[in-house]
Amino acid sequence: MKLPDKQCSLEGAIARIRDGDTVMIGGFGVPGTPMALIHALVAHGARELTIVKNDANEPGMGVDHLLQSGQISRLITTHLGLNSRAIDMMNAGRITVEFNAQGILAERIRAGGAGVGAVLTDIGIGTELANGKQVVELAGKPHIVETALRADVALIHAAAADRFGNLAFVATARNFNPLMAMAADCVIAEAETLLPLGGLTADAIHTAGVFVDHVTELGTLSKEYDVVRRK
Amino acid sequence: MKLPDKQCSLEGAIARIRDGDTVMIGGFGVPGTPMALIHALVAHGARELTIVKNDANEPGMGVDHLLQSGQISRLITTHLGLNSRAIDMMNAGRITVEFNAQGILAERIRAGGAGVGAVLTDIGIGTELANGKQVVELAGKPHIVETALRADVALIHAAAADRFGNLAFVATARNFNPLMAMAADCVIAEAETLLPLGGLTADAIHTAGVFVDHVTELGTLSKEYDVVRRK
Amino acid sequence: MLSDANDRMLARAAREIAPGMVVNLGIGLPTKVINHLPADLPVCLHTENGLTGIGPTLPPERADRNLIDAGGAYVSTVPGSAFFDSATSFAMVRSGRLDLTMLGAFEVASNGDLANWKIPGRFSPGVGGGIELAQKARRVVVLTTHTDRKGNPKLKRQCTLPLTARGCVARVFTDLAVIDISDRGFVLVETRDGVTAAEVADATGAPLVLPNATPPTF
Amino acid sequence: MLSDANDRMLARAAREIAPGMVVNLGIGLPTKVINHLPADLPVCLHTENGLTGIGPTLPPERADRNLIDAGGAYVSTVPGSAFFDSATSFAMVRSGRLDLTMLGAFEVASNGDLANWKIPGRFSPGVGGGIELAQKARRVVVLTTHTDRKGNPKLKRQCTLPLTARGCVARVFTDLAVIDISDRGFVLVETRDGVTAAEVADATGAPLVLPNATPPTF
Numbered sequence: 001m002k003l004p005d006k007q008c009s010l011e012g013a014i015a016r017i018r019d020g021d022t023v024m025i026g027g028f029g030v031p032g033t034p035m036a037l038i039h040a041l042v043a044h045g046a047r048e049l050t051i052v053k054n055d056a057n058e059p060g061m062g063v064d065h066l067l068q069s070g071q072i073s074r075l076i077t078t079h080l081g082l083n084s085r086a087i088d089m090m091n092a093g094r095i096t097v098e099f100n101a102q103g104i105l106a107e108r109i110r111a112g113g114a115g116v117g118a119v120l121t122d123i124g125i126g127t128e129l130a131n132g133k134q135v136v137e138l139a140g141k142p143h144i145v146e147t148a149l150r151a152d153v154a155l156i157h158a159a160a161a162d163r164f165g166n167l168a169f170v171a172t173a174r175n176f177n178p179l180m181a182m183a184a185d186c187v188i189a190e191a192e193t194l195l196p197l198g199g200l201t202a203d204a205i206h207t208a209g210v211f212v213d214h215v216t217e218l219g220t221l222s223k224e225y226d227v228v229r230r231k
Numbered sequence: 232m233k234l235p236d237k238q239c240s241l242e243g244a245i246a247r248i249r250d251g252d253t254v255m256i257g258g259f260g261v262p263g264t265p266m267a268l269i270h271a272l273v274a275h276g277a278r279e280l281t282i283v284k285n286d287a288n289e290p291g292m293g294v295d296h297l298l299q300s301g302q303i304s305r306l307i308t309t310h311l312g313l314n315s316r317a318i319d320m321m322n323a324g325r326i327t328v329e330f331n332a333q334g335i336l337a338e339r340i341r342a343g344g345a346g347v348g349a350v351l352t353d354i355g356i357g358t359e360l361a362n363g364k365q366v367v368e369l370a371g372k373p374h375i376v377e378t379a380l381r382a383d384v385a386l387i388h389a390a391a392a393d394r395f396g397n398l399a400f401v402a403t404a405r406n407f408n409p410l411m412a413m414a415a416d417c418v419i420a421e422a423e424t425l426l427p428l429g430g431l432t433a434d435a436i437h438t439a440g441v442f443v444d445h446v447t448e449l450g451t452l453s454k455e456y457d458v459v460r461r462k
Numbered sequence: 463m464l465s466d467a468n469d470r471m472l473a474r475a476a477r478e479i480a481p482g483m484v485v486n487l488g489i490g491l492p493t494k495v496i497n498h499l500p501a502d503l504p505v506c507l508h509t510e511n512g513l514t515g516i517g518p519t520l521p522p523e524r525a526d527r528n529l530i531d532a533g534g535a536y537v538s539t540v541p542g543s544a545f546f547d548s549a550t551s552f553a554m555v556r557s558g559r560l561d562l563t564m565l566g567a568f569e570v571a572s573n574g575d576l577a578n579w580k581i582p583g584r585f586s587p588g589v590g591g592g593i594e595l596a597q598k599a600r601r602v603v604v605l606t607t608h609t610d611r612k613g614n615p616k617l618k619r620q621c622t623l624p625l626t627a628r629g630c631v632a633r634v635f636t637d638l639a640v641i642d643i644s645d646r647g648f649v650l651v652e653t654r655d656g657v658t659a660a661e662v663a664d665a666t667g668a669p670l671v672l673p674n675a676t677p678p679t680f
Numbered sequence: 681m682l683s684d685a686n687d688r689m690l691a692r693a694a695r696e697i698a699p700g701m702v703v704n705l706g707i708g709l710p711t712k713v714i715n716h717l718p719a720d721l722p723v724c725l726h727t728e729n730g731l732t733g734i735g736p737t738l739p740p741e742r743a744d745r746n747l748i749d750a751g752g753a754y755v756s757t758v759p760g761s762a763f764f765d766s767a768t769s770f771a772m773v774r775s776g777r778l779d780l781t782m783l784g785a786f787e788v789a790s791n792g793d794l795a796n797w798k799i800p801g802r803f804s805p806g807v808g809g810g811i812e813l814a815q816k817a818r819r820v821v822v823l824t825t826h827t828d829r830k831g832n833p834k835l836k837r838q839c840t841l842p843l844t845a846r847g848c849v850a851r852v853f854t855d856l857a858v859i860d861i862s863d864r865g866f867v868l869v870e871t872r873d874g875v876t877a878a879e880v881a882d883a884t885g886a887p888l889v890l891p892n893a894t895p896p897t898f
Contacts, residue, residue: 001503001515002541081805102812103769112557114556115555119351138349145369164542174434196541197541202539205545210508227754228752234724235700333594334510340549393760397760402513414775433762442772458525
């Protein structure tokens with residue numbers, strides 16, 4: 001046996017996204033955000049997207065391009081503090097925003113990836129984040145039913161990959177990437193380095209290739225991946 | 232800042248186990264089973280233990296020593312097929328056995344480690360594994376409430392550790408170890424190699440030291456860790 | 463079961479595995495299918511104790527003490543193998559990343575119900591990973607002898623033993639035949655060379671829908 | 681807030697961190713506590729975007745593009761640092777592995793309620809990791825100016841803004857005082873050098889229990 005080869009072009013992978021799809025996008029700030037896949041999605045033009053991402057990046061970076069192009073109708077996120085455009089669009093009613101506690105967003109995505117329906121948690125009990133959610137008693141205490149999240153497509157940024165789609169992340173660029181890479185019907189990974197089979201150590205793989213459908217190698221990284229020099 | 236040092240003796244760590252405690256023990260078959268910690272627990276003698284472990288090892292190995300010594304009153308497990316003593320003791324009513332589907336046992340332990348109360352799943356619906364469990368409707372479909380499992384103590388086997396308790400596993404010796412290492416009030420890890428701080432690559436750590444309370448280095452490995460030569 | 467019939471069943475089952483699939487081979491007969499797979503077939507074998515990319519089984523003297531499959535056999539890796547924990551392993555299973563699982567059986571019912579883990583009072587070592595494989599793999603096929611050691615049918619109208627999962631089995635490979643499970647119950651698809659459709663029907667404990675023409679052989 | 685008062689508050693808060701603790705320092709004032717920790721203190725700093733063992737903050741020219749804290753600052757590692765995903769990071773938080781978190785506040789109530797994430801109609805960027813830190817760290821302390829920019833108290837009888845978590849705050853460090861939250865409400869523990877208990881009480885929007893003797897200063 002040999003493992004299947006999943007290498008494909010960035011555009012070829014993105015082409016399968018449809019209007020109205022739910023798309024998970026890795027990253028916490030710049031680290032781990034698949035900037036090249038996002039640009040390909042802008043070029044592709046799919047609209048009415050539901051985007052699941054921890055944050056909306058900063059103006060001129062990452063998810064902000066999809067906000068500018070008007071492709072997002074709904075954003076499931078935890079914090080938009082660094083992108084005033086996202087907040088303005090939310091306040092103007094041009095996008096719908098669903099805020100989750102950060103670890104609960106992570107847990108809902110993981111539940112989707114783990115094939116369970118929901119997790120029960122006391123996080124947010126007694127706050128407005130509990131509003132409208134199903135509550136179940138567990139050992140006599142109220143727990144919120146936080147339902148699993150899955151996506152049609154997940155866009156992942158990895159430091160290194162092999163041709164089967166095994167992925168390795170570095171430093172804090174890991175964040176939501178391995179979770180989202182489990183939780184979508186079609187998982188597309190961009191990798192800074194694409195290695196032949198066996199190029200990654202089996203014990204050091206963060207996302208097993210079984211979860212990944214397409215992998216593409218980035219050429220020279222754009223400036224968007226660089227250190228942000230804020231004023 | 233420097234990270235705290237958690238190195239201690241095997242006996243010193245085990246000494247905190249009390250009669251009646253729930254103890255999680257890593258391993259799937261021989262790989263990942265903390266044979267030395269189990270022997271220390273036999274020497275320590277705590278009784279009426281609830282043991283959570285995927286399997287009961289084979290006669291003369293691992294958990295079987297705790298069965299022989301009569302220290303186990305309850306076993307939460309998935310499969311006892313390789314240990315006839317465990318099955319005989321179950322059938323004779325000398326231990327209580329709770330069987331879980333393997334991935335559900337993993338998920339319940341992970342839920343304990345993740346600080347959520349339960350997961351909702353359709354696994355086992357329509358089978359006797361659903362008997363006696365709380366069922367909740369989710370999107371119109373029945374789901375079993377699989378409650379989180381936590382332990383007083385978890386016994387973990389790692390290939391390598393550093394003095395802060397960061398752990399790395401090898402091959403299929405990983406199995407339940409990283410899950411249990413999140414899910415106990417006191418986590419004790421035996422390591423084949425104990426490294427100074429910085430000895431493990433930050434990206435290649437499987438269990439962050441934050442979850443681990445005590446770490447101890449094994450000397451020469453006993454024959455129990457070896458390849459099993461079955462007839 | 464004749465050794466030749468056994469081999470033919472395994473070889474036929476191996477042809478069920480298509481290029482690109484992720485496959486879990488259950489303990490017992492299914493594991494032996496691995497010996498019938500072409501060396502150049504692009505396929506990913508999964509074992510629930512934490513490995514994708516299973517390589518050849520190794521004898522004790524060449525084994526890695528830390529590298530086993532779910533049945534306890536010492537196995538090896540291939541280029542691109544990955545290790546992971548038990549929660550991740552079953553995340554793969556439950557979230558639909560297994561294209562196919564091959565399982566053993568005590569009983570298979572004509573509605574696809576499967577019983578393969580417990581014989582009350584006689585055999586109850588626990589269910590292991592069987593329920594999740596049976597319930598969640600995209601396609602579940604069974605490998606089994608057509609009858610038990612006493613000659614009683616293992617393919618039945620209804621399961622009498624505790625179920626592993628309901629309505630999960632799509633196809634059964636036996637030493638006598640390949641049988642699909644459909645809305646009409648058991649449907650004969652192929653017979654082993656030298657076995658007649660009537661012989662298969664006789665050994666089956668539920669009605670067997672026969673094809674109009676003589677079925678292909680394996 | 682005077683720069684000196686600021687520094688004294690930060691230095692005092694730093695002394696709250698005991699050897700062996702795992703600590704999360706929230707965005708804003710709390711992050712600055714790091715500069716007041718002794719170099720030889722055995723402590724593990726956690727940031728929720730996936731790092732334990734935070735090292736010194738780095739300027740852009742020395743930064744690693746993939747290594748930030750939850751506030752977006754470029755940080756470094758120490759020997760023994762570990763990286764992990766966002767689910768694991770909050771597993772640490774929710775399962776009680778954080779001994780201490782220091783958070784900022786818009787309002788703290790005398791029953792320990794905390795509001796620090798939303799000012800309806802004016803500021804609602806989302807809650808981030810705040811709820812879980814406030815609800816699940818073993819000890820939650822707040823660092824804040826004693827009053828807002830208009831001079832209104834931030835320590836109140838009740839929070840008026842949407843809550844982050846109920847009854848979570850154990851202690852508040854301000855530019856004027858250290859105040860505990862007890863069954864009797866706010867209790868004055870220490871004052872900044874040169875500030876009187878009466879001045880603290882004046883600036884507090886709820887009854888303040890005073891100690892019998894003059895409180896220690898920081």
